[in-house]
Amino acid sequence: MTGRPWAFDRPVPSRGYRWWYLDALSADGAHGITIIAFIGTVFSPWYAWAHRRGAVDPAEHCCLNVALYGRPRRWAMTDRRASALHRDPANLAIGPSRLNWDGEALTVTIEEVTAPLPRRVSGTVRLLPEALSDRAFTLDAAGRHRWQPIAARARVEVALTHPALRWSGPAYFDTNDGIAPLEEDFATWDWCRAPMPEATAVLYNARRADGSAQSLALRVRGDGRIEEFEPPPPAEMAPTLWRLPRPTRAEGGTARAVRTLVDAPFYSRSEIRTRLLGQEATAVHEYLDLRRFRSPALYAMLPFRVPRTLR
Numbered sequence: 001m002t003g004r005p006w007a008f009d010r011p012v013p014s015r016g017y018r019w020w021y022l023d024a025l026s027a028d029g030a031h032g033i034t035i036i037a038f039i040g041t042v043f044s045p046w047y048a049w050a051h052r053r054g055a056v057d058p059a060e061h062c063c064l065n066v067a068l069y070g071r072p073r074r075w076a077m078t079d080r081r082a083s084a085l086h087r088d089p090a091n092l093a094i095g096p097s098r099l100n101w102d103g104e105a106l107t108v109t110i111e112e113v114t115a116p117l118p119r120r121v122s123g124t125v126r127l128l129p130e131a132l133s134d135r136a137f138t139l140d141a142a143g144r145h146r147w148q149p150i151a152a153r154a155r156v157e158v159a160l161t162h163p164a165l166r167w168s169g170p171a172y173f174d175t176n177d178g179i180a181p182l183e184e185d186f187a188t189w190d191w192c193r194a195p196m197p198e199a200t201a202v203l204y205n206a207r208r209a210d211g212s213a214q215s216l217a218l219r220v221r222g223d224g225r226i227e228e229f230e231p232p233p234p235a236e237m238a239p240t241l242w243r244l245p246r247p248t249r250a251e252g253g254t255a256r257a258v259r260t261l262v263d264a265p266f267y268s269r270s271e272i273r274t275r276l277l278g279q280e281a282t283a284v285h286e287y288l289d290l291r292r293f294r295s296p297a298l299y300a301m302l303p304f305r306v307p308r309t310l311r
């Protein structure tokens, strides 16, 4: 399965995007990490300013976003030019960082600098999928945006030198791609993934710009097989500091936010306790508000967290 079914060298059209997303929480609950490799950095103000003016090569806005949770916390998200991007089916280099798929594991070699205070984030993260899935799901009615949960069940081994951190735990890996900016087709979405002994439950609830909605509820087995199940009833968790709601779906209609991992005016990522597939689970949850993302006031704040480098 070298490089397949999610080869790094697939074309990304003008104003479009592709990202590869990996997240993990440590087995002891003390640490967490999210790594997102972007071609067309969807939440970069620099890319938004550019694609609002018309055609733009998404490679001109590529980025490796690394967020560390627990102690120490770190945030790196440098938007880079096309000259920083090098890729083939099994390798994706973005500036000094890179991803390599060797047929069994995904190795991310991180060499980034945090913002707003510049500090190094350096080391390797290895993702070992339990199995691979090749099913892709369309998120909008027109088929402009797709999601593929490549390895919903995986393990991660984190070995960083800056900051010095070593841990392992259950992990998740997916890819999304699209041929238009997200804010043109979605109003909000919420997503969560809940690893359990026999299966991982993944929920993806999208409210589209045209007023329609889609609710996906997937059970991913240890062999990678994906089955859909009836989405459980809506559940509201406490809002964030930025007053974003935290909707999800859970059996019994209740779930609880335990820790906020990313708290932005338009986006939150949280650790939650929920109930799915008849079991209690700790899950990673996100809520995205693309109407807030369109706000010009937000654009004045984002560069503090998303610097751009021309090198």
Ligand SMILES: CC(C)=CCC/C(C)=C/C=C/C(C)=C/C=C/C(C)=C/C=C/C=C(C)/C=C/C=C(C)/C=C/C=C(\C)CCCC(C)(C)O
Binding pocket: 019, 021, 036, 043, 065, 077, 147, 174, 175, 176, 191, 262, 264, 265, 267, 301, 302, 304, 305, 306
């Ligand atoms: C001296 C001067 C100039 C000024 C005066 C000083 C002064 C007062 C300055 C004040 C500055 C302030 C207040 C700045 C505030 C800045 C803030 C709050 C920035 C927030 C940034 C948040 C970001 C960037 C979030 C990125 C999220 C991201 C990347 C999420 C990605 C999620 C994905 C891709 C979905 C995955 C889906 C699936 C799992 C299905 O794959």
